[in-house]
Amino acid sequence: MTMAGTAMFSIAPAMAQSSSIGEEQASGVQEIIVTAQRRVERIQDVPISISAYSQSFLEDRDVSNLNDLSGLAPNVKIYATGYNTNTQISIRGAVQTSTQPFYDPAVGLYLDGVYIGKSAGAVFDVADLERIEVLNGPQGTLYGRNTLAGAVNLVTQKPTGELGGSAEVGIGNYGRRFARAxxxxxxxxxxxxxFSGAIEKRNGTVDVHANPFPNVVNARTRSTDELNSLNNKAFRLAARLNASDDxxxxxxxxxxxxxxxxxYGKLIHLNKDGIFDPASPAYVGGLSGGIYKGLPLDLYFEGPGRSLDATIDGGPSGSKPFDNLKIQSHSLTGTLELGGASLKSITAYRKVNGDNSIDLDGSPLLVAATDYFGKYRSFSQEFQVSGKTGNLTYTGGLYYFWDKGRDVGYQQYFNGATSVTNNFAYQTNAYAAYGQIEFIPPIFSNKLTLTAGLRYSRETKEGARSSYLDGRGYTIPVGTRGKATFDAFTPVFIAKYNFNEDANIYAKYSRGFKSGGFNLVAPTPAEITTPFNEELVDEYEVGSKLRLLGGKLQFSLAAFLADRKDMQLSVFLPVAGGTTQSVIRNAGKVRAKGLEANVQAVPLKWLRLSGSMGYLDAKFKEYIELGVxxxxxxxxxxxxxxxSSVSADVTLWDRGTTGRLIVDYRHSDSSYQYPYSLSVDPRLGQNANIGKPSATDLVNARLNISDIKVGNGSAELSLWVDNLFDEKYLMSAINFGPSFGGLAIGYYGAPRTYGINLKYKM
Structure with a gap:
């Protein structure tokens, strides 16, 4: 549910400066406590780029996943991928644009201190969120692997040992209905x-009609209103055992x-003079036995511009496009207090099973479609020690992570003229040791704090694939396998000066590391078994945090400069059978610099305001292609x-019951999906302007009426609307390039949704 809509799990990585949103009081903006540096401290005291969203902020906006906070933070972007269970998170221009399960993300996602290893399956409901912390910039020392862009911490509510609870139901347009307790x-x-649980169902936001060209082409289309529909169930059991006082x-x-x-992946581009154009020498021989022979290009398209109506074919199995995912996870955290020190053990196991069927061409023709089945398992163990002695605070630990996955993909092209079955297997073993100290030297009246930390990470990756092309046998033989080891030292150095309790400045240097891997979808065995390199980033940041006017105004500012080496980016390459595949390439050097500002204010007892602004200038300094x-x-x-974003929380009345109007505005400039050429003719190469995601200006609004006394508890009634002005915008796209006729499909944002929720607390 966004501010009150969809319910999946994802979070817009928040501000690149410290901000504490929620938990406000009439007298001012009250800070919250965070554990971003693996210990409890005020957010204003943390000398890194961090935002924290409190329980009240999350509940006020009906947030249960990462996607629900998209657009609130500067220099943070969340992209839909066509799947309702996957997402791509970009912070400061660092992102993994492929959601293949054997590739690692650039932003680390954590649930109660447990690392969630893949972007596939990263969109999930959490029934009882206490807060969300978003750390911008490399977190290579305390967090380690795959946090070179930042980290997102999801912190859940713990059992209280006292009888209490809540229940909530809601309905909305597109047949949405949900319940949680x-x-x-x-x-x-x-x-x-x-115990916590949630159920949500929603009809599709796209109507799929029957084949509009029955006299021209024999397309496999199905009438349904289910495209982009939801049927989610989430359950959580939390237990706390106080074995002793310590x-x-x-x-x-x-x-x-x-x-x-x-x-819905809408067809947005085809090349003239390409494989789909019957007037071109490159035209694929009648597109399978003449079934589509001579079909004009315009009949591939459902209609001009963007529409919420679609005409699609099913997947290879003839089914409607679906996305199913089941996740089960266990975690056990033990904490032992030893006077001035604390020992902690975090053990976790996660199991993910998924299958999906995708129409990859966005047309009523079976041009490209795939069925996919996957299993993923992960285990992690971390030991931490933290404490304080005199003017020295320390944190250290040992970390182990293992994951393993097996996937099968069945792809069909040109009405079955080409069919490919791919089998994938991958495994990771990762080890790390880290330590960080914070020292207050006896100078400058104890206002200066110096921090130094170092982490050593070592990872071994294995990957294997076989590929069977119908009619031609194995194009990638069984036994094609690669193994490689990657390691790195990732330091951090911070100097912070406190003018007083409410004002400080800081300077920071940090390094981030993302290990290399294998291009398991590459076109040849040699490329599959040749690893791509690890990605490194060195980032410099200065910032300031101020709390003024007796706490009624809080302001944060950060500036950064990041140098990235061997940036891992996804591009499409032609493969056997006239198809294409997405592979990872190391793209040379990137320099990113920018500014981020965030302000929160309580100018009046009945008015709370917050806003953010981000500026990002990210450019390639080196991108070698064919030696140039x-x-x-x-x-x-x-x-x-x-x-940028602006939020207003207005108390309309506070007499017996309380009425509040919450309005959020979120803006993002347009950006590119792929690092393709800006100038090439689309008939000759992949052009980055095809499928470029749109700029967005979204407004969400919510009216909350709370403190309605009912028995021994209270009720709350909420009326909400997301995308108030029904903006139509392209979120992401897949550009298959000229080898596949310039075919590109685009994924659009959700239309206007609205509804009503009723909640009871006791």
Missing amino acids: SINLPALGPLSLK LTFDYAFDYNNTKSMMQ NVANDRPVPAAPKFT
């Missing part, structure tokens, strides 16, 4: 339990089951120049 049970001696165990079991229809540096002709993907 949570209950804290009274403590059973040292044991406290909490020893605590927290266990959690999370279950998510999503059965949805794919988002083409950096000036290549855009950095997922790097909008300007982002």
Whole structure:
């Protein structure tokens, strides 16, 4: 549910400066407590780029996942991928644009300190969020692997040991209906339990009609209103055992089951004189036995411009495009307090099973479609120690991560003229040791704090693939496999000066690391078994945090400069059978610089305001292609120049019941999806302007009426609308390039949605 709409899990990585949103008081903006540096501290005291969204902020906007906060933070972008269970998060122009499960993301996602290893399956509901912390910039020391762009911490509510709970139901347009509930049970001696669950269903936001050209082409289309529909279930069990005054165990079991229809990938481009043009020498021989022979290009398109109506074919199995995912995860955290030190153990296991069927051409013809089945498992173990002695604060730890996956993809092209079955297997073993100290030297009246940290990471990656092309046998033989090891030292140095409790400045240097891997979808065995390089970033940041006017105004400002080496980017290459595949290429050097500002204010007892602005200038300094540096002709993907947001929380009345109007405005400039040429003729090469995501200006609004006394509890009624002005915008696209006729499909944002929720708390 965005501010009150869809319910999946994803979060717009928040501001590149510290901000504490939510938990406001009439007298001012109240800060919240965070654990971004693996210990408890005020957000204003954390000398890094961080935003925290509190429980009240999340509840006011009906947030249950990452996507629900998209657009609130500067220099942060979240892209839809066609799947309702995957997402791409970009912070400061660093992103992994492929969601293939054997590639690693650039932003680390954590649930109660447990690393979620893949962007595939990263969109999931969390029933009981306490807060969300977003750390911008490299977090290579305390967090480590795959956090060279930043990290997102999801922190859940823990059992209280006292009887209490809540229940909520809601309805909306497109047939949306949902229910969720949570209950804290009274403590059973040292044991406290909490149960939470949620169910959401919604019809599709796209109407799919029957084949509009029955006299021209025999297309496999199905009439349905289910495209982009949702059917989600989430359950969580949380248990806390206070074994002694100093020893605590927290266990959690999370279950998510999503059965949805794919988002609509609309056909947005085809080349003239390409394989789909019957007037071209390159025309694919009648597109399978003459079934589509001579079909004019305009009949591939559903209609001019963007429409919420679609005419599509099914997947290879003839099914409607769907996206199913089941997630089960267990975590156990033990904490032992030893006077001035704390020992912690975090153990976790995660299991993900998924399958989907995708129409990849956005037309009523079976040009390109795929069925996909996958299994993923991960295990992690971390030991942490933290404490304080005198003017020295320290944090250290050991970390181990293992994951393994197997996937099968069945692809069909040109009405079955070409069919390919791919089998993938991949595995990671990762080890790390880290330490960080914070020292207050006895100078400058103890106002100066110096921080230094270092992490050593070592990862071994394995990948294997076989590929069977119907009628031609194995084009990638069984046994095609690669293995490689990557390692790196990632330091951090910070100097912070406190003018007083409410004002400070800081300077920071940090390094981020993302290990290399294997292009398991590359066109040849040699390319599959040759690893791509690790990606490194060195980033410099200065910032200031101010709290003024007795806490009624809070302001944060950050400026940064980042140098990235061997940036891992996804591009499409031609493969056997006349098709294309997305592979990873190291793109040379990128320099990104920018500014980020955030302000929160409580100018009046009944008015709370917050706003943010981000400026990002990301450019390639080196991009070698065929021995030539083409950096000036290549855009950095997922790097909008300007982002901004404004939120107003107005108390309309506060007499018996409380009425509040919350309005959010979120802007993002347009950005590029791929690092393709800006100038090439689309008939000759991939042009970055085809499928370029749109600029967006979105407004969400919500009216909350709370404190309605009902028995021993209280009720809250909420009326909400997302995308108030029904803006139509392109979120992301897939550009297959000239080898596939210049075919490109685009994924559009959700239309205006609205509804009503009723909640009861006891």
